[in-house]
Amino acid sequence: MAIRWGSYKVKNLYDELLRATGRPRPAAQALCSYLRTLKDKEIEEYKVAAESAIHVMGITFTVYTEEEGSIDRAWPFDIIPRIIDKQEWLTVEQGLKQRVQALNLFIDDLYHQQKIVKDGIFPAVLLEDSKNFRPECVGVNPPLGIWAHICGSDLVRDKDGTFYVLEDNLRVPSGVSYMLENRLVMKRLFSEMFEQYNILPVDDYPSQLYDTLAALSPRPGDQPEIVVLTPGIYNSAYFEHAYLAQQMGAELVEGGDLTVDDNNIVYMRTIEGLTRVDVIYRRIDDLFLDPEVFNPDSLLGVPGLMRAWKAGKVALANAPGAGVADDKVVYAFVPEIIKYYLDQDAIIPNVPTYKCINKPERQYVIDHIDEMVVKPANESGGYGMLIGPQASKKEREKFIRLIRRDPRNYVAQPMLTLSTAPTLVDNHVEPRHLDLRPFILSGEQINVTMGGLTRVALRKGSTVVNSSQGGGSKDTWIVDMEAT
Amino acid sequence: MLSRVANRVYWMARYLERAENTARLVNVNTHLLLDLPKKIRLGWEPILDITSLRDYFYELYEEVDERNVIRFMVSDTRNPDSILGSLNMARENSRTIRDIIPREAWEQVNTLYLTSKTHSRSAVTQRHRYDYLRSVILGVQTISGMLAGTMTHDEAYEFLRMGRNLERADMTTRIIDVRSASLLPDMPEELTPFANIQWVSVLKSLTAYQMYRRKIRQRIRRADVLAFLLQEEHFPRSFYHTLCQVNACLDNLPRNGKIMQLIAQLQKKLLRANLEKFNQDKLHDFIDELQLGVIKINDTISKNYF
Structure with a gap:
């Protein structure tokens, strides 16, 4: 027997699967028993199967410091899942919806009357200094009044198990494809567990994303032409861009594929000639979007895109300027922002900042x-x-x-003491710190992924989970124990 | 579909086909050299001529020996037309169009490149070469099969088939051109049996031997081989067949008028030619014309769609 829970110690922190007594949490019981029955050889086989699946599928992540020429690096994946009970998750889900709703109201306010500043809640000086406030966006009315259609918020747990929001990513949050791929790999490897547990599915994300984007089309009624705008294959998240385009049946375009005419209509170049584009899910930063307005040297963007967007002839998701609400100083004000716009207390607390x-x-x-x-x-x-x-x-x-x-x-x-979860190290388990990035889609309604991407710091004792700094990932199971 | 994507599908197919053709070429040459008497010094130079890479080869290597040519044609990625170079380009092109091609096919392209890279040294030794080249050929065939069986036969697929067929047309003319130059009537009497072997090798380079035999049951004759490789309607690597394929693809694409006209002209020229009467010079000129035709078709496709 290779995995012995007896030698796994939980000390002064919250572990996702085990209690301090060393016994599994109720939702993790079946998983822990199953893992204990695995022989060394089987674990080895699982690991190899997971690695080769990832290698063959080409899930790779670019690390900037890596030598030139090697743009691929397998994204490490740990096969032991993280489990969260659905009852607990529902509260988190409510909290995320509340948060994103307030942030969208906040952004819209900043680009219009700035009531929150006038009312003395948010300091004017912070706005003046903000690197992500775009004067070019003042007065623009994006469809549905929403600026951040796709948000990825990072959650952590402290010692006592409370979830905190660590940061919000409102520009071009990435990682959702890894969440989807991890699930696919896990279904191949742990199919028995999927029969035993009632694990809530994550696979509907691409179709929800499609619906969210389609609702933004400036030509309602027609089938909208939706495209994913990528900086190209050398971007670290290119895999994800291609993946999402494929899953949505949208074209994956680069800046050079698009052109804007004098009437502010956006077209893509196709073998038939020019075709009109309605919605752009853009995965490039504001400052590279449009060389006419922002960085004039940008080759990634599309000249004229901003005027097309301002004229309402094309929708951009996320809207330019949405990043104003995700810097770490604004973060500190989010509880006040929620109170101000929704007159509610924040359901998920901020880390004291x-x-x-x-x-x-x-x-x-x-x-x-x-x-x-x-x-x-x-x-x-x-x-x-x-x-x-x-x-x-x-x-x-x-x-x-x-x-x-x-x-x-x-x-x-x-410094928080982040929670841990058992992670395979060689052929036994050790605790490793982790966080969680759920994705929130805002359109006519708000949808939160069931769980999200769990990122794990693979180095012993480390709390840096970023994929760019040696982190890995795990599948996240939201389990409905009442239905199991 | 996006022009850029059409462009990449097209080139992915061309590079895959190029990798396969190069593998066949190297394989057949290896066998041919084993069969010929030592005094016929065909060696490895013709391979460089077929692929028009002679000058580039001499920039990188000094001596045309087996080891160098194999390395140059198989694993040297400084040569973009080497097997590994072609597979790499195929992979780069398909990497950027992963939303278009089925995932299994991308996985296969990726795996083929990675395994071919890992084992590329084994191609240098004669003993392991055959297995290596065979795995490249099989790998490409697998991808073609997967694409045929799992990719929607829409416009993207037409660009894929056009790329594959134009690459084939190109390789067929190159092989005929170079091989026939060394297979001249002025060969000494005692060596004529070996002329036969060489024509067989031409057929084999294009995997045409068995199919040729089924159709033409007499002994191997130059004019018959040429007719089979250039004018046969149903053999997949015959020049005429590839043109018909490209034509059928274009039929399903928009704005095809001008290119189809070009193809029709080339087909007419091809079928009118009386190959029996062509001496070597005339054959060479004729092949030149065909190659120019292919280049023109390629350029017109680029200009029109990409």
Whole structure:
């Protein structure tokens, strides 16, 4: 017997599958028993099968520091799933819907009357300094009043098991294809478990995405022409772009495939000539979208796209400028934002966040920097962060200088003890830290994925789960125990 | 469909076909050299001529020996037309159109490239070469089969078939051109039996031997071989057949008028030719014309659709 739960210790933190006593949580019982019956050889076979499935399917992830020429790297996948009881999940789902709804109202307000600023809830100075506020978007009315149609929010659990939102990704969140692929691989490998458990499906995401996008078409009634706009094959998420286009039956286009005419109509170049495009699911950043308006050197974008969008002749998802609400300083205000627009308390709490722009909070961060995680406002993927407890003295001093120089750009959070889940290391299990990224689609209605992408820090003790920094992923099972 | 995508499907098919053809070519040459007496020094140079890569070869290597040519034609990715280079290009093209081709087919393209790369050294030794080349040929055939069986036969599929057939047309003319040059009537009397072997090798390079035999039951004659490889309607690698295929593809595509006209002209020229009467020079000129025709068709397709 290869997996012995007796030697798996849960100490002073929350484990997704096991309690502190070492016994499985109710929802994980069947899984743990099943894993215990596996022989070394079977585990090895599972691992090989998972690896080869991933290799052959070409699920790869680009890491920027990797040598030139090798743009492929298999995205590590751990075969032990993470399990969450449906009852618990329903609350999380409500919380995510609430959050995204409020954020969309917030963005729409910022580009119109800015009532939240006038009412003194959100400081004007933050808006003035924001790197992601786009003056070009002021006064624009996107369809349904929605700016962030696709949102990926990162959740973590602390010691006691409470879910917190760590950040919201409102620009071009990625990872959903890995969620879908992981499930496919798991169904191949663990089919017995799928019979035993009632695991809620995730496969309807592409069709929900299609519906969300189709509802934005400027020519309602006709079958809309939807395209996915990708920066191309050298982008780290290219696999996902192709995957989603394929799953939706949409064209996968690059900037060069599109053109905008003098009447602000967007066309794609096809073998028949030019064909009109209605909705663009764009996977390139704002600043590369349109060289006429933003970065003039961008070869990825489409000249004239912004005027077509402003004229309402084409829909863009997410809308340009939506990123204003996902920087880490805005994050600190989300509970107030929810209260302001919806008059509700946040269902999922934020991680307590110190805003360095406020002098007392700044001083607190500097005094306690060895306990803090310090984050710049506008970086993603774990770049440019300081993890206080693990950093050297020199690094901490460097960050103190950075904070003093540009306080608005930094927030800090106490170091959480992230939850763990059993993860295969060689042929036995060890705890590894993880987070969860559910995806929320907002259109005529709001849909949340059943679970999401669980990212796991594969290095022992590490809490950095980003795929760009050596993280891996797991399948996430939302199980309905009442129906099981 | 998107012009860019049509372009990539087309080239994916061309590169896959090129990898397969190159594998056949190397394989047949290996066998041919074993059968010929040592005083006929055909060697490996004709392979470089067939693929028009002689100049490029000399930039990278000094000596035309078996080892160098095999390396250059099989595993040297500096040569984009090598087997590995072609498979890589096929993979790069298909990687960008994964929303168009069925997933199993992409997986197969990916696997074929990866395994061919891993084992490419084994092609250098004669003993393992056959297995290696065979696995490349089978791999490409598997992809073709998968595409035929699982891909919707829509416009994208037509571009795929056009790419495959034009690549075939190109290779057929190249093989005839170079091989026939060394198979001249001025061959000394005592060597005529070997002329037969060489015509057989021409047929075999195009996997045409068995099919030729079924159709023409006399001893192998130059004029018959030429007619079979150029004018036969039903053999998949005959030049005429490939043109008919391209024509059928175009029939299902928009804005096809001008290209179909070009093809009709070339077909007419081809069928009118009396190959029996062509001496080597005339044959060479004729093949040149056919090749120019293929190039023109390719360019017109590019301009029209991509």
